[in-house]
Amino acid sequence: MPSDHDDACLRDAVEPPTQPLFDTRLTPISRLAGLPTLGDHASLLRAVLPGPTPESLTVSETSFFRDACLFEVLHTTILPTLIRLRQPTRRLRIWSAAASTGQEAFSLAILLADLFPQLADWDIRIIGTDISRHAIDYAQRGHFRANEVHRGLVSRILDRYFTHHANEWTVHPRIADLCDFRCANLCAPLPPLPRFDLILLRNVLLYLTPADRTNVLANMHRHLAPDGYLILGASEQAEDSTPLFHAQTIEGTYLYRPAI
Structure with missing residues (x-):
């Protein structure tokens, strides 16, 4: 899968x-x-x-900054909009709902630290969840092999946000401290979670039954702020979530906003 x-x-x-x-x-x-x-x-x-x-039976396929177009839209449009909206509270909550071994969550943390230095004193939490205890344990350790860091990371990012020992690269505490990894099955009752400003649920829905898709999208809607964003995989649609979400396109990237 x-x-x-x-x-x-x-x-x-x-x-x-x-x-x-x-x-x-x-x-x-x-x-x-x-x-x-x-x-x-x-x-x-x-x-x-x-x-x-x-x-x-779960097989994790992930990489750092997977889908460059999406991360560019996050950089230029989505995050600046959320930062403006959350300026009064200076608080930001992001959910990597399909976190695997943590690369997506760490990529988001690096993006925030590298391109939005004005957030240094904000209350930011990126929560990553996965059904696999092995994947969550791996993400919590924050140690990655050469073949993993060289998928999506350039030398400047490696030098700034990782430490290198032997054949492993370890996420810098400054980045790791922004991330919280938890084991959760999206098809089952979820653990207590906050209301999120941004949810990434990529490459999951296409493997679910119609009933599970409807249930998972309803959970996403319940946990998403009224002015927040839901991002699915490039080949996925939230067609069976109507009327919960409406779609919009930014530079070829589909985003979903709460409709009600």
Whole structure:
């Protein structure tokens, strides 16, 4: 299940028609194993895998500053607008709802620190959530290998916001302190969360059933400020969220604002 986080849940895997991704990938394996249905396959996986089955089938695909066009729009339009709106409270809350191993959240923190120095004394919190405990533990450590930092980071950013030891680069405390990582399944009841000014939910919805998409988008709406922004993956749409959101386009990037 490739994604920036791929928080698609397996709890509906016992209903193969509603999970085309699982159906496509697991049905041939089920048949080879002599298991008549994906429900039988899921039951077997739960019995033998050493952790929660949804996490065991999650594959994290992410990188720093993934989708340069989006981060340019964040830099030139979205963040300046939010900074102006939040000037009275000097408080900013951002949710990387599909955080994977933390690159998206750290990219947001670096963007704020590097290009918006006027925010140095603001109350800023970037919360990253993921269904995978392994991914969250990795993000909390803030240590990245060469092949990870060289996907999206230039030398100037590495020198300024990371320390290098042997074959690892560690996020500078100044950046790490802006980020808070928590384990959460977007398809299940969420832990207590604040109201967010900006939510990034990228490359997740396309792996969910229609019912789960509707539920997840309703949760995004509940946690998004009335004047906030929701950002989905480039190939995703919030068509089944109507009338909760309306779409707008800035320099080719689709954004969603609360409609009610």
